Amino acid sequence: MGLRIRTYSELDGQSSDLADQVGRQQERVGARLSSVARVLGVMSGKGGVGKSLLTAALASSFARRGLRVGVIDADVNGPSLVRMLGVTARPLESTPGGVEPERSPDGVALMSMALLVDEDAAIDWHEPDEAGFVWRGALERGALREFLSDVAWGELDVLLVDLPPGTQRLVELHELVPDLAGVVTVTIPSGASRDAVSRSLELGRRRGLHMLGVVENMSGYRCADCGQIGALHEGDAATDLAERFDLPVLARLPMDIGLGRAAEAGKLASWLSGDAATAIQLDDLAGRVLDGLAMGEDSTE
Amino acid sequence: MKFLCVDCDEQMIFEERQLPGDGTLAAVFRCPACARMTAMLTNPMETQLVSSLGVKVGGRTVPEEPFEGIRSGVASGRDDAFEETAHPDGTQRVTWSVDAIDRLGNVPSFVRGMVKKIYSEYAKERGITDITPEVMDRARTDLGLEGM
Numbered sequence: 001m002g003l004r005i006r007t008y009s010e011l012d013g014q015s016s017d018l019a020d021q022v023g024r025q026q027e028r029v030g031a032r033l034s035s036v037a038r039v040l041g042v043m044s045g046k047g048g049v050g051k052s053l054l055t056a057a058l059a060s061s062f063a064r065r066g067l068r069v070g071v072i073d074a075d076v077n078g079p080s081l082v083r084m085l086g087v088t089a090r091p092l093e094s095t096p097g098g099v100e101p102e103r104s105p106d107g108v109a110l111m112s113m114a115l116l117v118d119e120d121a122a123i124d125w126h127e128p129d130e131a132g133f134v135w136r137g138a139l140e141r142g143a144l145r146e147f148l149s150d151v152a153w154g155e156l157d158v159l160l161v162d163l164p165p166g167t168q169r170l171v172e173l174h175e176l177v178p179d180l181a182g183v184v185t186v187t188i189p190s191g192a193s194r195d196a197v198s199r200s201l202e203l204g205r206r207r208g209l210h211m212l213g214v215v216e217n218m219s220g221y222r223c224a225d226c227g228q229i230g231a232l233h234e235g236d237a238a239t240d241l242a243e244r245f246d247l248p249v250l251a252r253l254p255m256d257i258g259l260g261r262a263a264e265a266g267k268l269a270s271w272l273s274g275d276a277a278t279a280i281q282l283d284d285l286a287g288r289v290l291d292g293l294a295m296g297e298d299s300t301e
Numbered sequence: 302m303k304f305l306c307v308d309c310d311e312q313m314i315f316e317e318r319q320l321p322g323d324g325t326l327a328a329v330f331r332c333p334a335c336a337r338m339t340a341m342l343t344n345p346m347e348t349q350l351v352s353s354l355g356v357k358v359g360g361r362t363v364p365e366e367p368f369e370g371i372r373s374g375v376a377s378g379r380d381d382a383f384e385e386t387a388h389p390d391g392t393q394r395v396t397w398s399v400d401a402i403d404r405l406g407n408v409p410s411f412v413r414g415m416v417k418k419i420y421s422e423y424a425k426e427r428g429i430t431d432i433t434p435e436v437m438d439r440a441r442t443d444l445g446l447e448g449m
Contacts, residue, residue, distance in 0.1 A: 003307060011303050013312040018302075021356040028365075091384040094414065099367045099383070116375065116382045116411075124376040127349060134346075138353035142370040145355075150367040 028149040029176050032098070036070070036156045038181035038293050041173055041209075045200035046193045047165035050217040051186045053263050054253075055162040056084040058184070059108045060269045061286030067157040067295075070101065072147045073112030074173070075164035076140050077123050082114040086266025089115050098152035106269035111151045113143065141172050148176055157295065167203045174207055182210040182293050184250065187237045188218045194237035201245050212250065212292035214241050215285065219252035222278060229254050250292075251285040254278060304339055306332035313339060317442055318357070324348055363422070363444050366415050378411030385414035395424045398433045405437075419444065 033039065042055045055071060062069045073081040082089060085104035092115060093100040101109035113123055125139050153159065158181075163169045174180055183204055187197040197214075204211050216238035220229040238249045256278040262271030272279050304313035313330035316338065320326050324345030331338045343351075351357070355370045372378065397405070408416050423440040424432050 005307060006305060006310065008303055011305065011312045013303070014314055015303055018351070018354070018356045021361065022354060025355060089379075091381045093386055094367050094383045095386040096367075113375075116371065116379060117377050118379050121377045121379075125374050126376045135349050135353040139370070139374045142353065142355050142374065146368050146371050150369075 025145060025149070026176070029145060032149045032151070032153060033159070033177065036153055036159045038158045038295065039173075039177045039179075040158055040160050040181055040289070040293065041163055041170060041183040042160060042186065043163040043170050043183055043200055043204075044165060044186040044193075045167060045196035045198070046187070049186050049188045049193060049197075050253075052080045052162050053084060053259070054184070054186055054215060054217060055160050056081055056263060056268055057259070057272060057282045058286050058289060059085065059160055060104070060106055060272050061283055062158055062160075062290070063104075063106045063108050064269065064273060065286070065290075068155060069107070070109040070151075070153050070156045070159040071111075072144070072151075072159065072161045073110065073114065074144050074147065074161050074169055076113045076143050078164065079112040079114035081110060081162060082112050083266055084263045084268060085110055086268070087112075087115075089119075092116075095152070098150050101151050101153065104269070105266075109151075109153060109156070111147045137168070144169065144172060145176055158293070167200050170200060170203065170209075171207070174209060180209060182212045182289075184212050184215060184289060185241070185247075186215045186217055187241060189216055189233040189235040189237050191235045191237065194235065194240050197237065197241060198244065201241060201247075205245060210292075211245065211247055212289060213248040214238050214245075215250050216252045218255045221255040222257075224257050227277060248288075250288050251281055253281055253285070302341075304330040304341070306335060306337060308332075308337075309334035311335075313337075319442065320348075326351075363419055366419065369415070372412040372415055375411065378409075380410040382411060383414050385418050395421050395429065396431050398431060400434050401432045401437055404434050 042051050042058070044051050052075065059069050059071045071081060071085070073079045085108055087102045087104050087110050090102070092102070101111045102115055103109055117123060125136060127135050161173055163173065170183070185197060185201055187193045201211060218232055219238070221232045222229055232255060238252060241247065242249045256276070258271065258276050259278050262268050272282060306313055309332055311332050311334045313332050316329040316331045318326065318328050326343045326348045328341045329338055330341065352373070405413060405417060420432055420437060420440055423444060424436060429436055
């Protein structure tokens, strides 16, 4: 007859409490975000559609309206918002209360992996020599969690999260922020983009997320000389996606060299306050997004 | 995870954690009845499984520091990424011996500030005013600080 060994459940003493530790991580996120009115995700199922530029433009437009705005550059492997928002990378002040975010010239608070590594340096993780891929997803999810929980965001009206391509980060963001206020979806006109973005929208719908609408980026290009819009991509992804998911098309934005130059120079804020046609479109888009978050001028809190 | 002393039918209690810095981990448990000690040894893969989740086997021994996972996980962090600011109530100062500072120099610069703060807190909580390599050894054992 074998030994009578009590089961795990029968022992009521000390345990490693790993589940409790994970639960406390979630509590830290909740506690930190208690001073953040709304968290807004910016996503696409496809890379290279201009999510980060759109995130930066939305953040600057919100700030210009007097809102207190924060941005998380959740693309830990390809961060780009430091440059676009005109932020200067300096040593981050780490206090017991959290890490102070950097600020753009127009007051947008930002946290990005680009603030933590040397310019042009690849993001390498400490991991065992073999099968590093097994852990990388968990490490990157942990980075997003710490960007949410460990940054001294303070009082914010809106915190934008620029999600990397693919669907997994949207799921992770939703798990970390169950009361995600809304998601803006970015596509380009092509059928390939439509197919990829469709999968992300389907996932968002299944999770019951508040999908605010679709932004079609690179919807033609604006001629720098005459201002006319020329064709750039085949397809009408925004219309297809809007019909399939019963969502509004929030904007169709052309590729605009003026916008690109402003982002490259970190001068989005001043460009957006100008009278360029695309700047006016972006400002209108920002208003629509705020309306979708019930934060528009006609909305009552 | 729990350990049971089969002879005594008593649950063993967590005693200490050691992280030698080669990616492995040793967690020591002791039987409260017969004092028998058992060490759970994990290989680098098993250790990584736990650290990737940002949790500690045996429970936390120090409060979580901001960006703890990023600082311990990112290998390519900038040397001057962080500027540590002490607790505002940290009136009691600790001094570092030359040997202790030398040893701190072995810690990757990306996490050095955070590690220095953890050692300083450890010393303050115990009324230690001078941090020496011996104090660091004790702290490392007590707190389970990997390669620090």
